[in-house]
Amino acid sequence: MPIETETPLLLLDRDQLDRNIQRMRETLAPFNVTFRPHVKTHKCLEVTERLFVGGKGPITVSTLREADFFFAAGFTDILYGVGIAPNKFAHAARLLEQGAELKLVLDNLESARLLADFAARSDQAFGVLLEVDCDGHRSGIPPNAPLLVEIAQLLQRSGVKVSGVMTHAGNSYDSRSIEEIEAFARRERDAIVQAAQLLRNAGFEVPMVSVGSTPTALFTHDLTGVTEVRAGVFAFFDLVMAGLGVCQVQDIAVSVLTTVIGHQPDKGWVIVDAGWMALSRDRGTAKQPVDQGYGVVCDLSGQPVGDLIVTAANQEHGIISSRSGNPEVALALPVGAQLRILPNHACATSAQHAGYHVSTEGRRLGYWPRIAGWGISL
């Protein structure tokens, strides 16, 4: 990137992206599972197309806006991974009407009743996955709860297809070792297989048995009984994943390009033009053994510069300083110098930008736009 490039902006290394995708593909190859990547991290057509070898495979989305966008681009098999709310039924029905194989998620009787009522007045054949709680992270029904069968029966009576069960081991992000991640992967698999069995014992077919998170997907040893795996951040990786030991810092495919605008010599600070608007307010490494502030500072080749991190962020100002308090490396960076900041959380940092400035083998390749927002675009 020439110095004339206005900063801040979001960089994506396509070669590293491809290596990260290849790693996930090879990791899952020995298992008899479908891969259903989550597009919420990148929200980008060009990235999503690279996730599949030929064709447009099944995807997971975090918003119906993503579903609209990717369906229009030819992706038909779509799982909307957030518990459905009544004010989204009509939107989901439109997608089904257009031909999308959209699957919804829910975890309670109220939602099931509301959807059943809506479905009874609709021409569309809704399909639902019941959300299972494998680790106490947020949503979901315990895998041994009779409630699973109650909900499935209620839906079936109303003509809503129970397509299967899904879970997400979100607490694997708080692991302290690969062994802990492996234990989360076992819990995730065991819980979903237990829930599927409960429903099968009650006479349901349960064709979809879905698990996923980047840590558990990369460190699973057994997916017996699981039909598909979801993961999203693996394509980019980030400092939280590096802190978990899931990847190395050099595997991170996205970074924020920024420029030095000044110094505070007495404090050993470098001031740059990437604040939280460019980096996000995510502080995901704060609870890890190594707190990376608002991101690790690299040179243009992607090598960390000394032990510099972004220690504070205002809207359009970042403050860089040395972790060990040594001001020399920081103060040697002249005004106008360009740096790359590795993100704590690739999903959050990428969401602060309208798209990716993509490079391959050090050459600029182009600009890949992202989508944003939720419901109807206004």
Next chain:
Amino acid sequence: MPIETETPLLLLDRDQLDRNIQRMRETLAPFNVTFRPHVKTHKCLEVTERLFVGGKGPITVSTLREADFFFAAGFTDILYGVGIAPNKFAHAARLLEQGAELKLVLDNLESARLLADFAARSDQAFGVLLEVDCDGHRSGIPPNAPLLVEIAQLLQRSGVKVSGVMTHAGNSYDSRSIEEIEAFARRERDAIVQAAQLLRNAGFEVPMVSVGSTPTALFTHDLTGVTEVRAGVFAFFDLVMAGLGVCQVQDIAVSVLTTVIGHQPDKGWVIVDAGWMALSRDRGTAKQPVDQGYGVVCDLSGQPVGDLIVTAANQEHGIISSRSGNPEVALALPVGAQLRILPNHACATSAQHAGYHVSTEGRRLGYWPRIAGWGISL
């Protein structure tokens, strides 16, 4: 808002916005100063127009993209409040060429030399404010530093106009009482007047003497020697400002509309469809006496619901629970219920959305778009 409205989305109460603007106007009326509001909080033409009684007054921007947008809309007097980097000189020159009265900011000799070199090869008359550090917050030169005169002389020799001095009492956000805010306001005013005097003693005219932050602007008692005041978040206010005592919780003009999608009865959790993508990762109240999590939960009329706050946020999931651990109020909220979440930080939360769903007197008024991004739009 009818239940059919897809959530999450960003609400703006225009009547409250107008009251907040009126308060700032009345607070500054007794002083002989120009008001130069910061548009970075809202980034919205309709909001900016309401900041002025007739006409399009002087504004402060945080990006050159904002400068482009507001200049195209008729705002000509623009201060870009972030230290200028060499890779933005050409963009600034284009704005000057188009007729903008754009003022730049810098705080060091390197930036001054680089700008002087560029200006010598340019047809444009650059104008600069020297940034002064009044509280150790981030950027700026100490108000008594001979460096101020050195930089001013260097710029003047190169034909760059030294338009004045500016400072921002950013550390006033960490105050614990109104008395502390008043002390920050005094420091801010005293520092900038001292810096202006230093330059005047060296023969400079210093027509612009600029201060500003929402807390100090609202609690200043003396602006003698100051020519203009900047502030941004006052138009919306937020929980950080309420925690400081600068406003009341009911003065907050923006909120995120969200819908209940489920519960975890054993934990007393309500799960909603606003996660950090809709709320932002900002945790500005974490360091205040009352930590508001990811936001205070209100009903559709804007009244807080019990002592509920958003205690955790994933990308598209928010977890709501009671501050005191009482699960009853939370668990009584049915699936499909809509709630309003007041933001920790209005700048950060608003930045997660493409625009505002605006209401007046409880009626829907329309949609006001925001702008985003930095340099050239791609």
